[in-house]
Amino acid sequence: MMEQDKNKLDDTPVALTPLPAGYQDWLASLKTRIHTAQQRATLAVNRELVLLYWQIGQEILTRQSTQGWGAKVIDHLAHDLRVAFPEMKGFSPRNLKYMRTFAQNWGSSEFVQEVLAQLPWYHHITLLDKLKTQATREWYAQQAITHNWSRNVLVMQIETNLMDRSGKAVNNFAQCLPAPQSDLARESLKDPYRLDFLGLGQDAQERAVEAALVEHITQFLLELGAGFAFVGKQVHVVVGGEDFYLDLLFYHLKLRCYVVVELKAGDFKPEHTGQISFYLSAVDSLLKHPDDQPSIGLLLCKNHNRIVAEYALRDSHKPIGIAQYQLGDAIPSELKIGLPTIEQIEQELSNKTPSQDKANHD
Incomplete structure (x- = not known):
């Protein structure tokens, strides 16, 4: 109990009256820099994740095309990766198939690194699921980057035929x-x-x-x-x-x-x-x-x-x-902001029926 009280006292700010000149400006500057650093860290993690997924997809494609590996190898790979990296999410069979499709549709590593890595992985799943041609995927990808669309805004823009x-x-x-x-x-x-x-x-x-x-x-x-x-x-x-x-x-x-x-x-x-x-x-x-x-x-x-x-x-x-x-019927107003977690991605993928998955990846 005494230790808890001590911690509470340690967290209590020291009363300074008045605050030093320039303190509020300095605090505002620190908040801005911390927020910017957090954003950069999130973007850096996302960039590495997208590049990793593209590389895995490329290697699956290569082995299936040149070495005759069948589709079942993805199930084995998903199991082995989850055993090796239990703390990591995103290695389900469905997500591995999305990696393969992602690599299949975007063959240029330069374009993936310079452009597509700016988008969250969930955006790429949306582009693959909802659009049929590379030209339309590229257009919506560029717009999503330029205007910083959340995934739900991207879906809405696609469904309302913005292009x-x-x-x-x-x-x-x-x-x-x-x-x-x-x-x-x-x-x-x-x-x-x-x-x-x-x-x-x-x-x-x-x-x-x-x-x-x-x-x-x-x-x-x-x-x-x-x-x-x-x-x-x-x-x-x-x-x-x-x-x-x-x-x-x-x-x-x-x-x-x-x-x-x-x-x-x-x-x-x-x-x-x-x-x-x-x-x-x-x-x-x-x-x-x-x-x-x-x-x-x-x-x-x-x-x-x-x-x-x-x-x-x-x-x-x-x-x-x-x-x-x-004018017409109302559309959903929930415009979710922020990057979804891998757990959310996995949850949505798991809700898909096998026929949907087969249609997307055959």
Whole structure:
């Protein structure tokens, strides 16, 4: 009991009144450095794990192809490795088969070391399970690295077909913005936008959609993509003594400009471009900082005719994108952050049926 009391006393900070000058800044610096060191250690461990798994997969492939080893050797190898390294996880037969498939799909050791080793192993399992071609796997892998996606966010982006939607909004950026600003702006918009997470029916009106987007702003920012920062809804501007209200206003950190988002619950109409052009002029005049780039408009419509939209933008001098939004059933909102443990990976692998495993690895 006395020893426990002594330990408690040892952990009690000494009261210093006042604290030395600069102490709080030094403490903040130490916390930042410790956190950074922890992140680097986690990334280093993950990198070594991914490289080890790729090497094991390569050696399994080599021995099976050149020495005629059968599939059963994986079961024996899993048993022997777990006996030799009981404290290590990840040597189940299923995970060894994933290592083989991983190596089979990524033959370049340089690409694995320089790019893929930045992703957790669980991300690689997701890429192998959910995507069929190398081009799509590479695209989603690069996006996951660039935007630091968790595994659940990666799954959601794949299931909502992000690759085919990115950069697809009708726009006039090439004629209104200088390169490379125009290219970055084009890639920052998509078509259609998936707003399933709102849980609204197809007949939802503009104000209902707007209110739900603000209520679920975290999910909406995720759907908009990296770089968007929310400024406000129904943003009030005064022009010529008259009041006007912008549906949603964002600031894009990479484009360094305001983005005005206007919602239309019906079909796109050419006159919509005049309204958002007016709003962009107001933002550029009243809100834009001299160092900011020209503001960009995004018209989100229930439907649009691409040809009509292209004609409507042809002679516009304001950078505008036009895209559809889709409403539907709510999707799960759990966006798990952080690296999963090997135990979690093993648990999910063990929940797969033998037919699923065979389909993935035959």
